Structures are given as C-alpha cells and as structure tokens.
Amino acid sequence: MNNTNSKPIICGTDFSEPARAAADAAVTLATRFGAPLRLVHASENTGSHTHEQLKTESLRLRDAGAHLTSEVVEGDADEVLVHAAKKHEARLIVVSSLGRRAPARWLIGSVAERTAESAPVPTLVVRDAAPFQAWARGERALKVFVGTDFTASSDAALRWVAELQKIGPCEVTAGYADWTPEEASRLGVHGAIKLVGNPLLVQRILERDVKAKVAAVLGEENVSVVVQGGWGRTDAQLIGMAAEAQADIIVVGTHQRHGFSRLGEVSVSRGLLHRAPMSVVCVPAPTAERMEVPRVHEFRRVLVAVDLNEKYGFAAPYGYGICGPGGTVCLVHVVVPFRLPNPMIGGYYQDFPTEKEHFDEVAQFEARLRALAPHEAEARGITTEVEVIDSREIAQDICAVAERFNADAICIGSHTRPGLGAKVLGSVSLGVLQQSRRPVLVVWPPME
Amino acid sequence: MNTHETKPILCGTDFSENATQAANAAAALAVRAGQPLLLVHVADEFGGHAGSKESLAAFLRPLRKHLRAEAARLRQAGAEVEVKLLDGSVPEKAIEELAGTQRPSLVVVSSVSKSAFDRWTLGSVSEHLAQSVASPTLVVRDAAPFEAWARGERALKVFVAADFTSVSEAPLCWVAALRRIGPCEVTVAHVDRPQEERERLGDGSFTFTENSPLVQRVLERDLKKKVRALLGGERVSMVVEPLVNRADARLIELATQAQADVIVIGTRQRQGLSRFGEHSVSRGILRHAPMNVVCVPASARAEEATPIPKIQRVLVATDFSEIGNRAVPYAFSLVPKGGTVFLVHTTPSMPVPGLLALNVTGKMKASRAEHATRLRETSAQLQALIPRAAAERGVASEVKVIENADPANAICQAARRLGAEVICLGSHGRSGLSATLLGSVAQAVMAQCRRPVLVVRPPAA
Numbered sequence: 007m008n009n010t011n012s013k014p015i016i017c018g019t020d021f022s023e024p025a026r027a028a029a030d031a032a033v034t035l036a037t038r039f040g041a042p043l044r045l046v047h048a049s050e051n052t053g054s055h056t057h058e059q060l061k062t063e064s065l066r067l068r069d070a071g072a073h074l075t076s077e078v079v080e081g082d083a084d085e086v087l088v089h090a091a092k093k094h095e096a097r098l099i100v101v102s103s104l105g106r107r108a109p110a111r112w113l114i115g116s117v118a119e120r121t122a123e124s125a126p127v128p129t130l131v132v133r134d135a136a137p138f139q140a141w142a143r144g145e146r147a148l149k150v151f152v153g154t155d156f157t158a159s160s161d162a163a164l165r166w167v168a169e170l171q172k173i174g175p176c177e178v179t180a181g182y183a184d185w186t187p188e189e190a191s192r193l194g195v196h197g198a199i200k201l202v203g204n205p206l207l208v209q210r211i212l213e214r215d216v217k218a219k220v221a222a223v224l225g226e227e228n229v230s231v232v233v234q235g236g237w238g239r240t241d242a243q244l245i246g247m248a249a250e251a252q253a254d255i256i257v258v259g260t261h262q263r264h265g266f267s268r269l270g271e272v273s274v275s276r277g278l279l280h281r282a283p284m285s286v287v288c289v290p291a292p293t294a295e296r297m298e299v300p301r302v303h304e305f306r307r308v309l310v311a312v313d314l315n316e317k318y319g320f321a322a323p324y325g326y327g328i329c330g331p332g333g334t335v336c337l338v339h340v341v342v343p344f345r346l347p348n349p350m351i352g353g354y355y356q357d358f359p360t361e362k363e364h365f366d367e368v369a370q371f372e373a374r375l376r377a378l379a380p381h382e383a384e385a386r387g388i389t390t391e392v393e394v395i396d397s398r399e400i401a402q403d404i405c406a407v408a409e410r411f412n413a414d415a416i417c418i419g420s421h422t423r424p425g426l427g428a429k430v431l432g433s434v435s436l437g438v439l440q441q442s443r444r445p446v447l448v449v450w451p452p453m454e
Numbered sequence: 455m456n457t458h459e460t461k462p463i464l465c466g467t468d469f470s471e472n473a474t475q476a477a478n479a480a481a482a483l484a485v486r487a488g489q490p491l492l493l494v495h496v497a498d499e500f501g502g503h504a505g506s507k508e509s510l511a512a513f514l515r516p517l518r519k520h521l522r523a524e525a526a527r528l529r530q531a532g533a534e535v536e537v538k539l540l541d542g543s544v545p546e547k548a549i550e551e552l553a554g555t556q557r558p559s560l561v562v563v564s565s566v567s568k569s570a571f572d573r574w575t576l577g578s579v580s581e582h583l584a585q586s587v588a589s590p591t592l593v594v595r596d597a598a599p600f601e602a603w604a605r606g607e608r609a610l611k612v613f614v615a616a617d618f619t620s621v622s623e624a625p626l627c628w629v630a631a632l633r634r635i636g637p638c639e640v641t642v643a644h645v646d647r648p649q650e651e652r653e654r655l656g657d658g659s660f661t662f663t664e665n666s667p668l669v670q671r672v673l674e675r676d677l678k679k680k681v682r683a684l685l686g687g688e689r690v691s692m693v694v695e696p697l698v699n700r701a702d703a704r705l706i707e708l709a710t711q712a713q714a715d716v717i718v719i720g721t722r723q724r725q726g727l728s729r730f731g732e733h734s735v736s737r738g739i740l741r742h743a744p745m746n747v748v749c750v751p752a753s754a755r756a757e758e759a760t761p762i763p764k765i766q767r768v769l770v771a772t773d774f775s776e777i778g779n780r781a782v783p784y785a786f787s788l789v790p791k792g793g794t795v796f797l798v799h800t801t802p803s804m805p806v807p808g809l810l811a812l813n814v815t816g817k818m819k820a821s822r823a824e825h826a827t828r829l830r831e832t833s834a835q836l837q838a839l840i841p842r843a844a845a846e847r848g849v850a851s852e853v854k855v856i857e858n859a860d861p862a863n864a865i866c867q868a869a870r871r872l873g874a875e876v877i878c879l880g881s882h883g884r885s886g887l888s889a890t891l892l893g894s895v896a897q898a899v900m901a902q903c904r905r906p907v908l909v910v911r912p913p914a915a
Contacts, residue, residue, distance in 0.1 A: 448909065
C-alpha cells in the first residue's frame with residue numbers, strides 16, 4: 007500500500023484563473039490521499055517568466071499544505087501531462103476545465119478533453135474547487151454522481167469512487183441513463199413506450215440490476231441509485247440527473263476510442279466534459295494490457311431453459327449444480343402463444359383452446375417446472391423461480407428472459423437426434439449461444 | 455425400498471418346481487422388505503370352458519386350491535400373501551397388464567422352463583416380462599441364497615454390471631435399496647473394449663486385448679465415482695475388465711468368478727424394430743447366466759428427481775487470446791471448495807525434420823530442445839492465468855499442455871482422461887457479419903463430447 011500512496015497526482019497549470027482552481031482541488035485531494043503533487047506547466051517557450059510564475063504558484067500551494075514538486079516541460083499540454091502520468095505512474099491527472107468557447111474548441115479541441123481521452127489514469131477536470139476545499143476541511147461530504155452502465159469501463163469508474171470513499175465522506179449517487187427502446191427490446195418488454203421514462207417493468211429490472219452492480223463494488227449503504235429512461239442523448243440525461251442530485255463531481259468511465267472507431271460511437275464522456283456544469287472525472291476502461299486478472303464470481307443467478315414437452319428436464323440439475331449456495335435458479339418453459347381465432351375459418355373454434363384453457367395449461371407447466379427442483383436445492387439455500395413464456399422466437403425470448411432475470415449464466419439442454427453420427431446443436435441452443443452475451447452451459451441428454 | 459413400502463412384490467407361478475423356487479425367493483424378499491406378496495397364476499384355458507359355467511368352475515377349483523395352498527405355505531415363512539387368479543391365454547401378457555395397474559416394486563418369475571426350441575420360437579415368459587414391465591424383474595434360478603439371506607444367515611452376493619450410460623443408473627439404485635433391507639456383498643463390474651477406450655481417451659499405447667494402465671486408471675476412477683454417487687462407496691468391490699468378445703458372456707464369467715447369487719443389470723427395453731439394431735446384453739445374460747438375474751429397466755429410475763450433479767473437476771481450454779482467457783475465471787467460479795480446475799492449452803506436436811535433410815540428428819535435437827522450451831513457456835503462461843482468488847476459495851489448479859493438432863479432439867480426450875464434469879471455453883464473437891457465428895473449436899467440442907460445455911462469450915463493448 008505504501009507503493010500506491012506514493013503515486014503522485016499530476017496537476018497541469020497555465021496560471022489562468024481556472025487552472026488555479028484546479029490546483030486548489032488537486033492540493034486537497036493530494037493531502038487527503040497522502041500523495042505527492044506534481045505541478046506541471048507545458049509551454050512552447052520556457053522563458054524565465056514562466057519559471058517565475060511556476061515558483062509563485064508552487065509557493066502558494068505549499069502554503070496550502072501540499073508536498074509538491076513542479077516542472078516546466080516543453081511540448082503540447084495534453085501530451086506532456088499524459089507522458090508525465092505514465093512516467094511517474096500517477097494516480098490522477100487534474101486539469102482545469104476549458105476556458106475556450108465553442109468555435110475555438112471545435113477547431114483546436116481542449117486540453118482537458120484530449121488528456122482524458124489518452125491518459126492511462128483517471129483525469130479530473132475541475133470547474134469549481136470550492137466543494138473540494140470544504141470537503142477537505144471536513145465541513146461537508148462530497149456529492150459524487152457516478153454514471154454507470156453494464157460495461158467494464160463503468161466498473162472502473164465505480165472502483166475509483168470506492169477509492170474516493172476511503173479518503174473522505176462521500177454521498178454517492180449512481181445513475182444509469184438508458185435508451186428506452188433498446189432496453190425494452192433487450193428485455194423483451196413489448197407494448198407502447200412512453201416518450202418520457204421507462205415502462206414500469208423495465209424500470210424495475212434496471213433499478214435492480216444497477217443496484218446489484220453498484221453494490222458489488224461500493225456496498226449497499228450510502229449509495230442511492232437513479233435510473234432514468236429517455237429518447238435523448240445519454241450525456242445530457244446524465245448531466246440532468248447529476249444536477250438533480252446537486253452533485254459536485256460526475257465520475258464516468260471512458261472507452262478512449264481513437265481513430266475511426268471514435269466516429270462510430272457517440273462518446274458520453276466527451277459530452278460530459280463539454281457540457282457538465284460541475285467537475286468531471288473520466289476513468290479509462292481497463293484495456294487488455296492493463297486488465298487485471300479477472301475476479302472469480304460465483305454464479306448467483308442461473309437461468310435454465312427447459313423443454314417440458316420433450317423430457318428435457320435433464321438440464322435443470324446442472325443449473326442447480328453451477329449455482330452457488332444462496333443463489334436463485336429460474337426455470338423457464340416456452341409455450342406456443344395464445345392466438346386469437348379467425349372467425350372466418352369454419353370449424354376453427356372447435357379444437358381451439360379458450361383463454362382459460364391456455365392459462366390452465368400455463369399453470370400446469372409452472373407446477374411441473376417446480377417439480378423439477380431437486381430436493382437438495384433447499385439445503386443449499388437455492389431458491390427456485392419459474393416462468394412460462396409465450397414465444398415464437400424461442401431463442402430470442404429465452405435471451406430476453408435472461409436479461410430480465412439478470413442471469414449470471416444460462417443453462418440449456420440440447421437435443422440429440424437419433425441416427426445422426428455427430429451431435430448437432432439444436433436450433434434453440436445455438437440461437438441462445440449466438441444471441442446472448444452471458445455464459446451459456448450446454449447440457450446434452452444422458453447417454454443411453 | 456422404503457419408498458415402495460406399499461407397493462407389492464408380484465410373483466407369477468405355474469405351480470412347477472421352478473415356480474416354487476421363484477415363490478420362495480419372492481417370499482424371502484417380501485419378508486425382508488416388509489412388503490406384501492401378490493401371488494398370481496394365469497389360467498390360460500378359460501376359452502375352452504366359455505360355454506358352461508359348471509365346467510369353468512370345475513376347471514378353476516383345483517387351481518384356486520393350489521394357489522391357496524401355495525399362499526399358505528409362503529405365509530408360514532412370514533410373508534403377507536395375497537392371491538390372484540388371472541384369465542389370459544398368454545401368461546406374460548396377463549402379468550404385464552397386472553403389473554401395469556399394480557405397479558409392483560418387483561416382478562418375480564422363475565427362469566425358463568421351456569426347451570431351447572420352444573424358447574426360440576415362442577420366447578420365454580421371463581424374457582418377455584424383463585423386456586416390457588416397468589418394474590424390475592427378478593428371474594429366479596435358485597431360491598436358496600435368498601432364503602438364507604432372509605433368515606439372516608449370510609449376506610447376499612450381488613453382482614452389478616455397470617457402464618457409463620444412464621441405463622446402468624437404475625440397477626445401481628436398485629442395489630442401493632436392496633442393501634438397505636439386508637446385508638449384501640456387492641461387486642460392480644464394467645467391461646470395456648480397449649481399442650474404443652484408447653481412441654476415446656487419446657491414449658497412444660498399442661494394446662488390443664488388455665487395458666493400458668491409463669485406460670484402466672481412468673475407467674476405475676469413473677466407475678468409482680458413479681458407484682459412490684448412486685450406491686455409496688463402502689463395501690463395494692469394483693472390477694474393470696477388457697473385453698474382446700461378447701459382453702454378456704464375459705459378465706457371466708466374472709459373476710461366476712465372484713460366486714454371485716444374483717446378477718443385476720439394466721435394460722433399455724427396446725421394442726419393435728430398434729430391438730434388432732443392437733445386441734441386448736441383458737437378454738443374453740437372462741438366457742445364459744447360471745444364477746438369478748434382476749433386470750432393471752432404465753425407466754425405473756426416471757420417476758425419482760435427479761440429484762444435483764457434483765461439479766468437482768472443470769477443464770478450461772484457452773488459446774491465450776483475450777477471449778480464451780476470459781473463460782478461465784468462469785471455470786473457477788463453477789468449482790466449489792475442494793475442487794480442481796485444469797487449465798489446458800493445445801499445441802501442435804514437435805515438428806520433425808525431413809529424413810532426407812542434412813544433419814537430421816542435429817536438427818532433431820535442436821527441434822526437440824526448442825519444443826521443450828516452448829512447452830515450458832506455455833505451462834508458465836497457463837500458470838499465470840490462475841486467478842489469485844483460486845487459493846482463497848480452496849480450489850486447486852493444474853496446467854496441462856497437450857500436443858495435438860486437432861484442438862477440439864484434444865480437449866474432449868483430455869476432459870475424459872481427467873474426468874472433468876464440465877468443459878469451459880471462450881468463444882470468439884467476431885465483429886460485424888460473423889458476430890453471430892460461434893467459434894469453431896467450441897462448436898466442434900460440443901459436437902464431439904457429451905459433457906456439459908460452458909461457452910463464455912466476449913462482453914458487449
């Protein structure tokens with residue numbers, strides 16, 4: 007841990023008013039973290055005037071209590087900062103927010119933005135140092151808004167917030183802004199979608215999942231979770247949510263896309279850097295070379311797709327087998343959907359199930375699904391949920407149930423066809439394998 | 455047999471000497487299990503007396519008397535006996551029908567009494583029942599061991615033929631139930647075809663009539679695991695023997711060596727055309743075994759809820775790509791404390807220089823050295839993939855570098871050799887058009903291996 011404590015915070019300055027604010031914030035963080043502060047000025051002409059200014063600034067900051075070194079480096083500001091961060095294995099880069107207005111920014115880009123997009127460490131872009139100073143004096147908790155989604159980059163952001171929590175009191179709000187039509191289709195929730203807000207089911211599921219995700223990193227206490235659906239831009243939504251939470255800083259993960267891939271997708275972090283009225287922290291996503299050894303997670307929620315019509319219950323025990331103690335197993339069976347009869351076709355009504363018959367059938371299937379639960383399940387503390395779904399697109403809808411259930415893994419039995427030499431993956435299991443991003447356990451029927 | 459407490463044991467009799475033996479054995483079992491005995495005789499000439507009531511009554515009277523006398527005899531042994539006189543021109547059909555309604559825990563019949571020619575043309579009652587009744591069928595050749603066992607004089611010597619299909623689960627469970635009602639000396643035997651096994655396990659040794667040490671070890675381990683799961687491990691001796699000829703003959707030989715009182719075997723009960731496709735081991739044993747035989751249909755176990763499979767050994771294969779490595783922690787998450795994860799990487803075997811090249815020995819040596827270094831490096835690379843959490847969770851890990859040009863085949867063989875319950879693989883989800891394609895290795899493994907496969911896909915962005 008000594009090692010991480012000595013990781014410096016790098017603060018870039020151009021001696022402007024915003025840069026001073028940034029330096030103030032950097033000092034408070036450095037004292038809180040117990041980390042040394044490196045004040046860096048990048049300049050094309052390194053005259054004596056520059057050194058003078060840097061000296062004055064470092065004296066001012068030393069008075070504020072920082073353990074400080076300073077340097078002037080020749081070059082472009084963002085490159086200098088990123089290079090320094092790499093060289094000194096910094097824990098954080100602190101810069102001021104851009105002073106330039108729209109046209110100039112559009113042409114030249116801002117230092118803050120380019121730093122955030124290429125630095126291997128988190129970048130704090132300061133708009134107002136006052137909250138940090140008040141926080142450092144212990145007068146108030148820092149109000150942190152962290153933007154999450156279900157990617158690895160947002161995990162990095164959450165972990166950074168966890169670190170921040172360790173050094174001082176924080177009021178954390180985790181926000182998830184979703185694009186409603188996409189979520190509705192992912193979760194298989196059909197029907198009309200309002201212009202504002204998520205359908206109730208989508209909202210409930212997302213709140214549950216975001217809560218679980220946030221709790222895994224930050225714990226369950228001291229974190230409030232906000233989920234907001236909409237049709238607009240994610241960055242704008244996040245800023246709105248952060249403003250509502252009266253946040254002092256917004257923390258987001260960034261993918262740091264470069265080159266062409268940058269054009270393909272809208273960068274949320276860039277939008278926040280441009281428009282957020284409060285300070286912003288951009289945490290880079292762990293890349294392949296920076297990726298830590300992944301953590302081992304037990305499967306807590308396992309979805310088992312069962313075909314009751316074909317004695318394909320054999321997959322169920324495996325679902326329980328891979329589920330950790332205290333977990334939940336959801337058994338799903340798919341039935342052909344109830345169709346409205348066409349009155350124009352004579353005799354069609356005769357063997358057509360009434361709605362009641364259909365629901366009776368569903369209830370029967372539910373009972374049979376429950377009967378599949380092994381006796382030991384209870385002893386292991388595994389709870390069983392059952393779901394019977396109407397579906398024509400079976401694989402797709404099984405994936406949607408997995409999304410709704412937030413399954414850690416999907417377990418599915420595959421068919422073997424008699425007479426074929428090699429086993430052929432059934433169309434449903436193949437479809438699930440292709441469409442779902444979750445781990446899939448394919449189980450073959452017992453050998454006869 | 456506790457679960458079948460109310461279910462009767464059904465015994466068919468034709469009052470012959472053999473049938474008396476069967477009834478004695480049935481009574482012994484009924485006494486031990488505390489189950490009622492249902493003694494049945496099929497009067498097969500009802501038709502001849504259809505016209506007159508008097509002649510039918512006269513025909514049935516001695517049969518009733520006989521049946522009652524037999525029941526009285528068996529009651530003396532302590533059994534609770536009911537009798538039933540059935541009408542039917544074909545005895546096996548009548549008993550089959552009764553078994554369908556009564557759902558007995560066991561059907562007991564005597565062994566064949568017909569001559570070989572009759573049997574060949576007509577089939578035997580016992581054989582027919584064993585192939586069609588949903589309950590286990592005991593075909594009695596000698597009741598003495600059962601009687602001695604029921605009196606508590608000796609343990610019953612039971613010989614179970616097992617393989618690794620679901621068919622042999624039912625007989626093992628049946629023996630487990632039998633052990634609960636009285637002492638049994640159990641021998642479980644598995645006969646294998648060495649050549650098939652070598653291929654399945656990827657064993658390169660040249661043995662044809664006997665098992666190589668590897669095959670023997672793997673089969674013994676797998677058999678032990680299966681027996682322990684279904685029968686409990688104690689007081690069971692296990693035999694794994696190679697096979698060159700017919701399985702039924704070899705099993706009878708082994709049972710005779712073990713001086714077994716009864717052979718227990720599973721049957722698929724193939725009906726109709728599928729019966730001709732494969733040679734039935736159970737039928738062969740039923741015909742030729744000199745001792746008692748119990749045929750347990752595979753369906754006898756289907757009623758019970760399957761237990762949760764234990765996952766103790768997981769194989770994870772990686773090609774060291776990012777996606778392949780992603781599968782590793784998932785493998786560890788599958789295994790509870792005390793389990794083992796095998797990290798496997800397949801690599802082509804050592805390149806051999808052409809025989810016509812100059813300095814063959816020198817090149818060979820260099821190639822060998824280079825290959826050895828590569829293997830070492832690969833192992834180290836695998837070792838580095840083991841998550842730190844593994845030790846905390848109490849999960850052991852082993853790394854294996856396998857030389858085989860066909861990764862899917864190598865993975866399947868390794869899984870069988872190592873006895874892995876689950877195979878874990880990363881699958882490449884390529885971007886763009888082929889995003890929905892499944893990795894070829896993952897697909898090939900699933901096509902070749904019956905073990906469950908956990909496919910780990912790359913995350914969304």
